[in-house]
Amino acid sequence: MITAETMLKAKILSHGVSFTPKALEVADRVGAKRQNLVYNQPLGSSKDRPQELLIMGVDRYETVVSCVAPVNDEHIIIDCDASDKLFAEDENVESDISISFVRAPKYYKLLLKNGAPITDYVSACGLDEMNIIPWRGCAISNPCLFCGTNVVTSEKNSIQTAFDLSEDNICFDEYLSLLREAVKIAKNDGCYVEHMHVIIISGNLRDEKLNLQCELYAKIAQTIYADIVDKASEGIIAVTMPPKNLDLLLKLKESGVSKVVFNLEVGNEPYFSRYCPGKSAIGYGHMMEALERSVKVFGKGNVWTNFVLGLEPIAPLLDVCERLAARGVSSSANVLHLDKGNRLDCPVPNFETITTFFRELAMLHKRFGFMPLYCSKALRTSLSNEAFDDRISL
Ligand code: SF4
Numbered sequence: 001m002i003t004a005e006t007m008l009k010a011k012i013l014s015h016g017v018s019f020t021p022k023a024l025e026v027a028d029r030v031g032a033k034r035q036n037l038v039y040n041q042p043l044g045s046s047k048d049r050p051q052e053l054l055i056m057g058v059d060r061y062e063t064v065v066s067c068v069a070p071v072n073d074e075h076i077i078i079d080c081d082a083s084d085k086l087f088a089e090d091e092n093v094e095s096d097i098s099i100s101f102v103r104a105p106k107y108y109k110l111l112l113k114n115g116a117p118i119t120d121y122v123s124a125c126g127l128d129e130m131n132i133i134p135w136r137g138c139a140i141s142n143p144c145l146f147c148g149t150n151v152v153t154s155e156k157n158s159i160q161t162a163f164d165l166s167e168d169n170i171c172f173d174e175y176l177s178l179l180r181e182a183v184k185i186a187k188n189d190g191c192y193v194e195h196m197h198v199i200i201i202s203g204n205l206r207d208e209k210l211n212l213q214c215e216l217y218a219k220i221a222q223t224i225y226a227d228i229v230d231k232a233s234e235g236i237i238a239v240t241m242p243p244k245n246l247d248l249l250l251k252l253k254e255s256g257v258s259k260v261v262f263n264l265e266v267g268n269e270p271y272f273s274r275y276c277p278g279k280s281a282i283g284y285g286h287m288m289e290a291l292e293r294s295v296k297v298f299g300k301g302n303v304w305t306n307f308v309l310g311l312e313p314i315a316p317l318l319d320v321c322e323r324l325a326a327r328g329v330s331s332s333a334n335v336l337h338l339d340k341g342n343r344l345d346c347p348v349p350n351f352e353t354i355t356t357f358f359r360e361l362a363m364l365h366k367r368f369g370f371m372p373l374y375c376s377k378a379l380r381t382s383l384s385n386e387a388f389d390d391r392i393s394l
Contacts, residue, residue: 002355004094005057006383006391008076009065011090012053013335013382014351016070019050020079023086032101033108033124040339041152043069052102052126052379053078053086063376063386064102064126068337071348102127105189112181121182126379129197130186130228132179134220138203140241140278144265146308148341149203172216176223183224187231197378198224198232200257201239207282214243218255225256233375234259237304241282242290249290249297260294261304262287267320271312275344291329300328301370306380310336310349314357321361325368332373332381333357354383355392362387 002010019027026032032050035041049067056062077089078099086099107118123131137150187196200220205213221236228236235258242262243249252260264287265279266272273280279287287305294303305324307317321331336348349357361384365372376385386392 001393003057003061003386003391004097005055005061005063006386008055008088008090008093008097008099009063009386010351010355010383010392011088011093012065012068012076013337014348014354015072016068016075016337016348017053017065018070018075018077019067020077023078023080024050026080026084026086027101029084030101031103033104040148040337043338043340043342045069045340050101054100054102054127054377056098056100057391058096061376061389061391064379066337066379068335069339071338103191105186105191107182107186107189110185112178112185114178116178118182118185121179122186124189124191125199126374127191127377128195128375129199129378129380130183130192130232132183132198132200132220132224133202134175134179134200134216135202135205139206139209140204141207141281142278144276144278145343145345146265146275146311146336146339148339151341152339172219176219179220180223180227183227187228192231195233195375196228196231197234197237197374198228199237199239199380204241207278208244210241210282211243211245211248213240214248214252217257218248218252221252221255221257229256237261239263241279242287242294244286246290246293249294253297258298259302259304260298261306262290262294263306264320265306265308266311267307267317268312275308275311291324292327295328301330303329304373305329305331306373307331307333308336309333309354309357309382311346314349314353314360318357318360318364322364325364325370330365330370330373332361332384334380335382355387358383358387359392359394362392 027050034048035051052064052066054064078086079089080086105124110118125131200217217238236256237259238257239261265276291303324331335354372384372388373381
């Protein structure tokens with residue numbers, strides 16, 4: 001059994017989505033959020049493509065899906081009727097669900113006192129994530145094959161970067177002050193009225209600078225903690241590569257970070273080395289050790305890792321998730337989506353693979369007493385919440 005809104009989300013994740021011209025006119029009229037272009041852009045899409053859809057089931061369960069690139073002829077087409085009501089052109093998708101574009105937060109149009117756009121400092125992913133991305137691009141020795149961040153960010157002009165990846169030119173104090181101004185304004189936006197997931201996330205500095213990266217994340221957390229603590233459902237989440245010196249994990253914790261996320265992306269060889277050559281050079285063993293050490297520092301359930309679903313078979317991946325859970329680490333996955341700049345040789349996983357994986361993962365996590373990460377209206381973990389909420393069951 002799979003509920004209608006989750007069925008549509010799974011179909012979009014497995015086949016992709018496109019829009020009729022009429023639906024795109026609605027996107028214009030309602031102020032749909034466009035591609036953030038902070039680290040990815042769907043393959044073959046324009047920069048003003050809507051970024052996300054909010055889908056609501058008949059029982060008012062809400063979920064958000066990323067408008068991923070169409071991958072085959074069976075992709076979902078979103079159209080609208082005479083009253084601007086969006087619907088999916090698919091006979092298997094029930095018509096009594098509600099579909100709408102996720103709108104751009106009001107702060108997307110605002111400027112800081114110095115004239116810089118707030119979106120140079122914070123942006124929203126899904127409905128209720130507040131993303132803090134202190135620099136653009138990734139300087140890892142060998143980028144992951146699914147990731148197009150360096151292609152996308154190199155094309156975007158007028159971005160304030162706190163840290164120039166090429167010159168190591170830090171003007172961090174100024175950045176922190178502007179970031180704080182941006183956070184204070186953004187947190188009052190309607191998109192965060194229920195709660196917000198505050199996530200510090202970025203590509204990586206050069207491999208030999210990962211200790212510095214950890215220290216910069218700690219400075220950011222320390223700066224914004226008092227401003228976000230009342231609304232942030234998980235406190236501050238740091239999504240990063242671990243420092244080389246794992247003693248720095250304590251510094252991260254003391255700065256106000258409450259959850260760390262070291263994304264393995266791939267659980268098993270030979271896929272890890274093939275798809276994440278740079279992370280492989282830093283070391284799978286090091287990442288595992290960092291995850292385990294973090295459980296001692298941050299506590300069970302406060303240490304997460306994410307996988308890219310579709311880069312390896314799911315049975316051994318679930319085995320890795322189980323081993324991690326036994327050590328106190330919670331895992332999830334984001335379904336592979338094809339972005340500009342990817343160098344992949346594998347297809348997006350099919351509907352059956354996706355729904356099976358998330359159903360099995362939810363059962364596993366219930367056994368170990370873990371909650372899913374984020375919520376169904378954030379974007380980073382595909383169907384984890386829906387499966388946990390029994391929207392996908394046998
Ligand atoms: S580490 Fe890999 S996934 Fe992360 S930003 Fe760099 S290239 Fe992309």
